[in-house]
Structures are given as structure tokens and as C-alpha cells.
Amino acid sequence: MIDILRHGFVQNAFFAGVIVATISGFIGYFVVLRGQTFACEALSHIGFAGATGAALVGASSLEGMFLFTLIAAIGMGALGKRLSSRDIEVGIVLSFVLGLGVLFLSIYTRNTTGAVGVLFGSILSVTINDVLVTLGSGMVIILMLVILFRPLLFASIEPEVAEARGVPVQQLSIFFLILLALSVTLTVKVVGVLLVFALLVVPAAAAEHLTHRPWLAITLSILISLMATLGGLILAFIGHWPVSFYIVSLTSLFYFISLIIHALRFPRHYRELPHPSREVLPPSL
Amino acid sequence: MFAIFQYPFIQNAFIAGSIVAIVAAVLGYFLIVRGLSFAGHALSSIGFAGAAGAVLLGVSPIYGLMAFTVTASIAISFLGREIRERDVATGVIMTFALGLGILFLSLYHGYAEQAYSILFGTIVGVSRDDVVFTFILGLIILAVMAIIGRPLLFSSFDSELAETRGVPLRALGSVFLILIALTISITTQVIGILLVFALLVGPSATAIRLVHQPFRAIVLSIILGLTYTWLGILLGGNSPWPVSFFITALSFGVYLPVRLFSKGIDSKRSAEGFEKLSIADSHLAPRKDHHD
Numbered sequence: 001m002i003d004i005l006r007h008g009f010v011q012n013a014f015f016a017g018v019i020v021a022t023i024s025g026f027i028g029y030f031v032v033l034r035g036q037t038f039a040c041e042a043l044s045h046i047g048f049a050g051a052t053g054a055a056l057v058g059a060s061s062l063e064g065m066f067l068f069t070l071i072a073a074i075g076m077g078a079l080g081k082r083l084s085s086r087d088i089e090v091g092i093v094l095s096f097v098l099g100l101g102v103l104f105l106s107i108y109t110r111n112t113t114g115a116v117g118v119l120f121g122s123i124l125s126v127t128i129n130d131v132l133v134t135l136g137s138g139m140v141i142i143l144m145l146v147i148l149f150r151p152l153l154f155a156s157i158e159p160e161v162a163e164a165r166g167v168p169v170q171q172l173s174i175f176f177l178i179l180l181a182l183s184v185t186l187t188v189k190v191v192g193v194l195l196v197f198a199l200l201v202v203p204a205a206a207a208e209h210l211t212h213r214p215w216l217a218i219t220l221s222i223l224i225s226l227m228a229t230l231g232g233l234i235l236a237f238i239g240h241w242p243v244s245f246y247i248v249s250l251t252s253l254f255y256f257i258s259l260i261i262h263a264l265r266f267p268r269h270y271r272e273l274p275h276p277s278r279e280v281l282p283p284s285l
Numbered sequence: 286m287f288a289i290f291q292y293p294f295i296q297n298a299f300i301a302g303s304i305v306a307i308v309a310a311v312l313g314y315f316l317i318v319r320g321l322s323f324a325g326h327a328l329s330s331i332g333f334a335g336a337a338g339a340v341l342l343g344v345s346p347i348y349g350l351m352a353f354t355v356t357a358s359i360a361i362s363f364l365g366r367e368i369r370e371r372d373v374a375t376g377v378i379m380t381f382a383l384g385l386g387i388l389f390l391s392l393y394h395g396y397a398e399q400a401y402s403i404l405f406g407t408i409v410g411v412s413r414d415d416v417v418f419t420f421i422l423g424l425i426i427l428a429v430m431a432i433i434g435r436p437l438l439f440s441s442f443d444s445e446l447a448e449t450r451g452v453p454l455r456a457l458g459s460v461f462l463i464l465i466a467l468t469i470s471i472t473t474q475v476i477g478i479l480l481v482f483a484l485l486v487g488p489s490a491t492a493i494r495l496v497h498q499p500f501r502a503i504v505l506s507i508i509l510g511l512t513y514t515w516l517g518i519l520l521g522g523n524s525p526w527p528v529s530f531f532i533t534a535l536s537f538g539v540y541l542p543v544r545l546f547s548k549g550i551d552s553k554r555s556a557e558g559f560e561k562l563s564i565a566d567s568h569l570a571p572r573k574d575h576h577d
Contacts, residue, residue: 035369037376038323045479088490091322092540095483099533102405102480106527119404120387194330195387197380205373242391248384255377 004237009124013233013243016126016134020190021199021229023138025222026145027183028204029214030176034156037201038087039076039177042094043184044196046072049097051118051188052104061118062133065188068097069181077174121192121244123233134186141179152176153214190229191244198244199225202251206258224254289522297411298475298528302514304416304423305472306484310510311430312468313489314503315461318441322486323372324361324462327379329469329481331357334386336403336473341389346403347418350473353382354466362459406477406529419471426464433457438499475514476529483529484510487536494547509539 004010031040047065054064072093117125145152155162155169163169187196207221232247239246289295316325332350339349357378364371402410440447440454448454465485472481492506513535521528 032373037372088317088322088486091482091486092490092537095480095533096537098479099530102527103530194383195380197376201373202377242387245384245388248380252377252381
């Protein structure tokens, strides 16, 4: 088991995994808090078109993904309102970019193996160069989030009050989506387009079930995400199943444990009360 | 141009595509009205695991698709009321299912090719049996929709009134999600898991912006869905580019101008509505001093 750590690609995988898990655990807290899970999902699928488009013109998949998700993030932010699961626009753009991705793939000599790598992650093919890029951009993301922490938190929880107090809610929203685009691009390298949700949303959602204190929730979220990523890598080297499967299973497991803890800790009548500033479905749906 | 229709697989694809387009357009209308875009997307992704599992077991992907999507749709209909929480829980189910799908495919040899055809559809792969199956299932879905359509619409627009009239809201919602699951299962054969959404949401999203009366919107949505599918097969059959790309591009290309153009109308309409509301309020509210 320890022998395997001597291989360069294994070390790279572990480094990249640790960096990406930290970033996604951190930014994921805000994604969950702001209810932007569908936007996150859409950004990752847009990244797929970016990656395949980059392969077409001979650029690296990271560059293509970042360019596409950046444009999409600015576009989504400029729409102004908060994006939620009820937005048809996100859905339509989502299916169009996937179609575009398919087109790029079919032009690009039908390289299905490469496509599967983008879709389901290829952490074992991470190079030292990728690790450095990930480290650099990861530090920028975390620095920005720490600087903007208070206004962003305020704008996420009570957008109207924050706006009245002079917080630039709209600009913050666009800037946050740009940071999210960058994080999605980095996360795709580890778990793939289809499973970005597993690292960006699930650990933070689990952490939010356990505590209401922001910093504690972020710490827990990073811890869960780190445990899932490292556990997934170790299990993949012991077993013979894909890394992303183990990572997804572990984060889902943490989520269900957090659900159980939440149910035990908070009495039912308290849970039934919705948060005043959050959208609730009408009883018909 | 039309010479491609002499091939039996194009004929099969054409018939299956037409059935699927009609069913998806009808269900898509209700999906949008009920604000279930994300649930639709999640269910189609969940189908991937089902299809991959069926491939591993050596049975037709449609059975796996149906088993997974129907189970997941029942699970989703039991989730909480708060949208944010619901999205996350739906997402967790979806991601886990996708992870399972990868596992199944990695156990099966011929990993990449199979994944590709499930995800993006293979129009060549539609057999005569598939067409018959799609037809029967499509008829069943439409028949159930014909029965529950009116109460479903009623409950989607005014749930409180519907509830006082004795419409069983929860049961209707669950049945509807199961129908969505079945629709996704049959649509997948034609354009693949990742693009099911284009046929399900694209035509109805455009139709809703153009026409307000529900029945007309559904009819328009069917017409649009059929047009996209037929043109997609025609263009895809005559070019090296995939059919699924053409269908999504048409769907997006029509939606975009409609969305941009009807935006003005939409805001004007809501402004009118607001005006009416404030007039209605002014009967109850004490009169303000007038300066004019």
C-alpha cells in the first residue's frame, strides 16, 4: 500500500485531491446557502462543452472549461435574479451545451475515451503541472472567499436587507459565480463533469445539517470533502473500482449520516418551520 | 436528402422519435408549469445507472432505465417541501446514481463506447421491438395523462383551491413523477440520457412563452417537438454530425429569440397585473390625499 505512494502519478493524484477537496468544501458552503445547486450543475455541464471544444482546437481541457464556464457564469450573474431549480433558462442552456459537447466530440475523431475521462474524472492522469495550476487557482479562490466572507454571507442569507445596507448584492453574485466557475473547472479534473455535485454540494449540505455556525460548517464541509476524496483514492488503490465511484459513495454516506444526526438532534416540529427567506414549494408539488 | 428513409434503422428512429417527441412535449408542459426542471434533469441522469446496470446484466437498457427512474421518482416525491433542501437531496440521489452507473460500466468491458451511447443516444440502435415498446408505453403515458391532466393542471395553478375541492395533491404529484420517469426511459433510446432534457423542456418552454392557454400551449409544444425531432433526424442522417446535437441546437435556437422577444411582453403583462392588484387594493385601503 505504502509502495504505491512512490509513483509520481499517485502523488499528483493525492495532491490534486487534497487541494480540490479543500476548495470545493469551502465554496460549496456558499453554493448550498445560496440555493445555487442547479446553477452549479449547469456550470459543470457547460464545462463539458468547453473541454471537448478545447480538444478540438488543441488547447488544454482546463483552459477550455474555464473559458466556457466563465462566460456562462457572467451570463447567469447578469440575469440578475437568483438561479434556482425552477429556472427553465438554466435547463435549456444546459441541454444545448451538452449537445454542443456531443458535436465537438463527433468532429474530434470520435474520441470516446477522452470524453468519458471528462465526464467521470481522470484524477490518475493529473500531471505535476496540473497540480501547480490547481494550487495557484485554489489559493486565489480561498483568499477571495475569506476577504469577501462577511458581505457574501450577508448577501446570501438576507439579500434584501444586505442591499438596503449598501452591499453590492448583484456584483457579489456575479463575482461568486466566477469563483464557482473556476472551482468547477478544478473539480472536474478529480471527479468529472457528471459528479461535480458530489464534492461541491454534498459535503457542504451534510455540514449544514450538523451546525448552523458558518465557520464550523465550512470546516466540517472541508473535512468531509477531504475524507471522501482521500478515502476514495485509497479505496481505489486497494480495490479495483473507479475512484469517482468511491468518492461519490463516501460523500453520499456522509450526507445520510448527517441526515440521521439532524433528525435525532432537532425535534420534528422545529424542522417543519421553514426559514423565512427561503422558497418553499406549494403543497401541490 | 430523403433517401435516408430507405434504411430500416432510420425508419425505426423516425417512428420512435415521433412518439417520444409527442409524449415528451405533453409531459414537459406540466414539468415546467410545476417548476420541476431540476427533478427532470436528475431523473434522466439517474437513468444512466439503470441503463448501465442493464447492460452489465445483459438485458435491454430500457428495463434498467425504468427500474431506476421509477424508484427515484417515488423517492423524490417524498422529499421535503423546502426547495433548497429538496434540490440538494435530489442532487445527492442523482450523483450517487451516476457513481453507480460508472461502477457498472467499469465492470462491463467496452466501457467508453457503451457509456457514450447511453449518454448521447444512438439513433442506429433503435430496433423494431423498441419501436413497438415505445409505442405501447407512450400510449399508456398519454392515457394516464388524459385522465389526470385536468386535476393536475388545476393543482399546479391553484393548489389551495384544488385541495379544498378534494383533489388528492400528493398522489397526483407522485403519479406525475412516475410518468416523467417512464417518459425519460423511452426518450433515452433516441437522444440519450444527457439530452432527454432538450426534448422534455425545450418545446414546452418555447410554447409557454408564445401561447397562454394550456391546451394550445400543449398542442404547440407537440408541433415544435415533432419538428425538432424530424429535422434533427433528417439533418443528422445527411451529415456526419450527431442527431442529438441537431435536436438540442434547434430547441435552443428557437427558444432564444422567443425568450428575448417575449421578455418585453412579459414584463408589460406583469406590470398590468400589478396595476390591477393595486386598483383592487385601493378599494379597501384608505384614500390617500390627492394632489392632482
